[in-house]
Amino acid sequence: MTRARALDTKRIENMRLEKGETRHEWRDGKTPNLVLRVGRRDKVFILLVRCPGERDPTRLKIGTFPKTTLERAREVAAEWNAMIDRGLDPRQEAKRCEREAAVDERRTFRSALTDYIVWLPNKTRNRHAKKDAVALGTEFLDPNRNGWIDKALADVTKAEVGVLIENIRGRGVPGRALEALELIKGFFAWANGAARYEGYGLPGNVTGNPVADITPASMELARGIRTRTLDVAELRAYWSASTAMAYPDGPFYRLVVLTGGRRRAELEGIRWSEIDIGDKLWTIPKERVKHGNELLDLYVVLTDEAIALLEELRRGQPEGWGDCIFSVTNGETPYTGYDLDEFRARVVEEFGKLVPGSTMDSFWLHDMRRVVQTALSKLGVPDVIADYINGHRKRRDYNQDRFIAPCREAMRQFTDRLMLVLDGSAAGFRAADPNSKE
Structure with a gap:
């Protein structure tokens, strides 16, 4: 039998079918079992071999020329020949490798x-x-x-x-x-x-677990204790800026204060179904309360000013509006796109009008919680009531009271004084001295 000539790239490029042929195969004289199958559309390297456990020869596709080069085809053919000599089926080995690669990736x-x-x-x-x-x-x-x-x-x-x-x-x-x-x-x-x-x-x-013994202390990382609050001029600037902003931003920032310095996540999700206008009460589901596992549903008393703002929002919403109070999807989903940077810039601008030549430090919305808690303290509100209004973690005791009546009185005191502070009638929140700037 005449030994097949070794294939070469130039020869493969020039291979053509004879008239009437649909397919022709050329063996590679250099690598055992490697065959080039030339068809009307493409030229494919195959390994013509009898796999373990099979009676008849099988054509195993290696790749299409020229994407698969002759050199690469010979490498693969040699690998597959070696597998078969060891009693392994290249097809099953390929599947096993794919499974292992998937596991490695996972x-x-x-x-x-x-x-x-x-x-x-x-x-x-x-x-x-x-x-x-x-x-x-x-x-x-x-x-x-x-x-x-x-x-x-x-x-x-x-x-x-x-x-x-x-x-x-x-x-x-x-x-x-x-x-x-x-x-x-x-x-x-x-x-x-x-x-x-x-x-x-x-x-x-x-x-x-490579981080099991890494602690914040070992990396000299500590959570900073934030003390920022807003003074009277800054609070007036905050209120003025929020009043000038359209829905949903402006009303949202005002309601943060009117509901006792609510956390952003609590107020973003506020729904009409949670509001009892008659009882002037907002029930925040425990799933949206930071310490809901201890506080359970949080009851937020609503002052006349808060109710008036909510009723104003309701009047501005068209028929068919969904349950979400702050929304840009007709009440179907809550709005979460508040741009605090833009709001800060507006507050700073208003502050500059109130106190020309002065600068205002940056603030976060969470700082309003400190404003309210401090104001409640100055007004003589007991800590346990102020803590509940703020939604702080509950002390571990047997008291399951929700403090609705005392919270209503405390928020009435706070809001009355807030309105006086905002219009300039009061210089601060100290109950004993309405003219004190503390």
Whole structure:
């Protein structure tokens, strides 16, 4: 039998079918079992071989020329020939490799963290699930910030996590660094859970958690104690700016104050079905209350001013409006797009009109909680009542009172004095001296 000539790239390029042919095969004289099958449309490298356990020869496709080069085809053919000599079927080996690759991919940090982010809403306390998911994705799933994003989870080191946290602090946001550390510790604790660690290729002991012994103190990270509050001029600027802003922003910022310094998440989700106009009461479901597991549903008393603002909003909403009070989708979903930077700029502008030549420090909406709590204290409201109005964690005792009557009286005192402060009739909230600026 004449030995087949070794194929070469130039020869393959020039191969054509004879008239009337639909397919022709040329063997490679250099690599056993390697065949080039030339058809009307393409030229395909195949391995013509009898696989283990089969009686007849099988054509195993290697690739199409020129995408698969002759050199690559010979490499694959040699690998498959060796497998067959060992009694292995290349097709089954390919499937096994694909399965192993899928498992390896699942065990990467990127894949595991993505699983965790999807799982976050299932946490027992998940009010911050959306915010936490954004923070984790921003800090840990950005290849420009995380160079080990596609590393096997089991191979991620304490040093690598530490450097990433240090880099966050290096951007001038130590609070964000502390938050990132707490979040990544929560992720690794989750991944090392009894029902998960094997799936992620972890050893199931403390060595599978590289951040187990990293503490905020060891990284010199501490949560800052914020003391910012707004003085009388700043509060007047806040109110003036919010009054000038259209719905939903302006009314939202005013209602924050009129409802006792409500947390943003609590007020964003406010619904008409939660409001009892007759009893002047707003019931926030415990699922939207920060300490809902202790406070349960939170009862927020509504003063005449708060009721008037809500009724004004109701009149401005067309027939068929949904349940959400603050919404840009006809009440179907709550609005969450408040631009605090824009609002701050408006407040600073109003402050400049009230106190020419002075500057105003930046503030957060959460600082209004400190404004209200401090004002209630100056008005002589007992701490237990002020704490409930603010929605603070409840002291562990047997008192299950919701303090509706005393809260109503306290909010009446606060709002009456607030209106006097805003129109300039009172210089501050000190009950004993209405002219005191304290």
